[in-house]
Structures are given as C-alpha cells and as structure tokens.
Amino acid sequence: DGGITQSPKYLFRKEGQNVTLSCEQNLNHDAMYWYRQDPGQGLRLIYYSQIVNDFQKGDIAEGYSVSREKKESFPLTVTSAQKNPTAFYLCASSPRRDRRLAGENIQYFGAGTRLSVL
Amino acid sequence: SQQGEEDPQALSIQEGENATMNCSYKTSINNLQWYRQNSGRGLVHLILIRSNEREKHSGRLRVTLDTSKKSSSLLITASRAADTASYFCATDAYGNTGKLIFGQGTTLQVKP
Numbered sequence: 001d002g003g004i005t006q007s008p009k010y011l012f013r014k015e016g017q018n019v020t021l022s023c024e025q026n027l028n029h030d031a032m033y034w035y036r037q038d039p040g041q042g043l044r045l046i047y048y049s050q051i052v053n054d055f056q057k058g059d060i061a062e063g064y065s066v067s068r069e070k071k072e073s074f075p076l077t078v079t080s081a082q083k084n085p086t087a088f089y090l091c092a093s094s095p096r097r098d099r100r101l102a103g104e105n106i107q108y109f110g111a112g113t114r115l116s117v118l
Numbered sequence: 119s120q121q122g123e124e125d126p127q128a129l130s131i132q133e134g135e136n137a138t139m140n141c142s143y144k145t146s147i148n149n150l151q152w153y154r155q156n157s158g159r160g161l162v163h164l165i166l167i168r169s170n171e172r173e174k175h176s177g178r179l180r181v182t183l184d185t186s187k188k189s190s191s192l193l194i195t196a197s198r199a200a201d202t203a204s205y206f207c208a209t210d211a212y213g214n215t216g217k218l219i220f221g222q223g224t225t226l227q228v229k230p
Contacts, residue, residue, distance in 0.1 A: 004160075006160075031216055033217075035220075040223075040225075041222060041223075042206060042220040042221050042222040042223050043161075043206070043220040044220075045217060048216070048217060050216055058217070088158075090160055090161070092160075092161075094216070104149060104166055104168075104210075105148075105149075105210045105216055105218060106151065106163050106166060107161075107163065107208075107218060108163070109160030109161045109162070110160050111159055111160045112158070112159065112160050114158075
C-alpha cells in the first residue's frame with residue numbers, strides 16, 4: 001500500500017523528556033510537512049522540507065526539531081523546551097513544486113499521533 | 119499565521135439536506151483546496167479550485183471561488199450520515215514556497 005505512516009498512534013511524554021514522532025512515506029514525494037492540531041482548531045505548520053537535507057521553520061517551530069536525512073522519512077522531535085506539547089500531530093507529503101500537476105500542492109496526510117503529557 | 123477563516127464553526131443538518139460552508143482568506147492565491155477530517159484521523163483532499171476558476175464540481179461537491187471577495191464556499195448536496203466530519207479550506211498562496219495555510223474548519227454533523 002502506498003501512503004504515509006505515522007507512529008506511534010499515541011505517545012506520552014514525561015516532564016523534561018524529548019520524544020520523537022515518526023513519519024515515513026512511500027509515495028516518492030519530495031516535500032514533507034509537520035502540523036500541530038489543537039482541539040477544535042485548524043492545522044498549524046511546525047516544520048517543512050522541500051528536499052532531502054533541507055528544511056524550514058513553519059509558524060510554530062519553537063520547541064521542536066526535525067531532520068531529513070532520507071527522502072522517505074521526516075521525524076519530528078518534541079523537546080523539553082516545548083512547554084505545552086499536548087496535541088494531535090499530523091505529517092503530510094506532496095510532490096516537489098516543479099513536479100506537480102499545474103503547480104498544485106495537494107498534500108497527503110498520515111493518520112496522526114496524539115501526544116499527551118504525563 | 120492562519121489565513122483562512124471558516125464559517126460556520128459547526129453545522130448540524132438532517133440527512134438529505136444540503137450543507138454549505140464558507141471560507142475567507144487574506145492574500146492572493148494560486149489555488150484553494152478543501153480537505154475532510156474524520157474524528158481523530160488525518161486529512162483527506164477533496165477538491166482543488168484554481169485562482170482562474172469560479173466553480174468546480176466533483177460528485178456531490180460543488181466549490182465556488184470569488185477572488186474579488188477572497189472567499190470560497192463548499193456545498194455538499196444530498197448529505198449522508200457518512201459526511202459527518204470536519205471540513206477545512208487551505209490556500210496555496212501566490213509566490214509561496216509550497217506551504218498551505220489551513221482554516222479553522224467547519225464541523226458538520228449529519229443526522230440520520
């Protein structure tokens with residue numbers, strides 16, 4: 001099956017702990033994104049990467065870090081500096097801009113990871 | 119910062135009725151997209167309308183775009199209980215590096 005896999009589905013963080021959320025895709029997409037969703041809210045962009053070994057901060061990058069060592073993988077680390085990490089985290093991917101149909105940036109989402117604080 | 123604003127925030131209708139939700143945005147766009155999210159799940163792309171299009175149809179979905187008013191609407195006709203979900207608009211801003219800006223969403227409940 002082609003798609004985006006996020007793991008784990010549920011994650012609990014202790015105070016002062018860093019935790020890493022996994023996102024893997026086999027769609028051969030160049031661009032990948034991490035979003036945070038709070039209850040009853042829309043999506044806010046944390047980080048995004050248009051190509052391997054390159055990534056940019058989104059609107060709410062503080063307290064988070066990412067890496068993009070492989071095209072298929074874009075893990076997100078929620079660091080202890082993120083004081084309010086409880087949220088639903090969504091990963092998405094899309095073809096690189098110059099390879100998209102008529103410039104369309106349609107994103108494909110994983111099923112999400114729900115992070116809570118113990 | 120969030121660009122899209124949607125209304126209503128919540129909508130409850132009976133099966134068979136039509137559902138209309140609206141989205142407003144602030145800057146020039148390449149296109150506007152609508153996504154659906156079932157409770158506790160990821161988003162699924164529904165339909166995309168380009169900045170030079172005014173209306174688009176896909177099955178029971180009808181999307182309109184008014185770039186002069188910077189607004190869009192999504193109409194779901196003959197709704198079904200399975201349409202119960204949250205619906206988000208997302209704008210691909212003109213000249214943007216590839217980010218989508220999502221609205222706050224409209225939660226639709228379709229009662230059987």
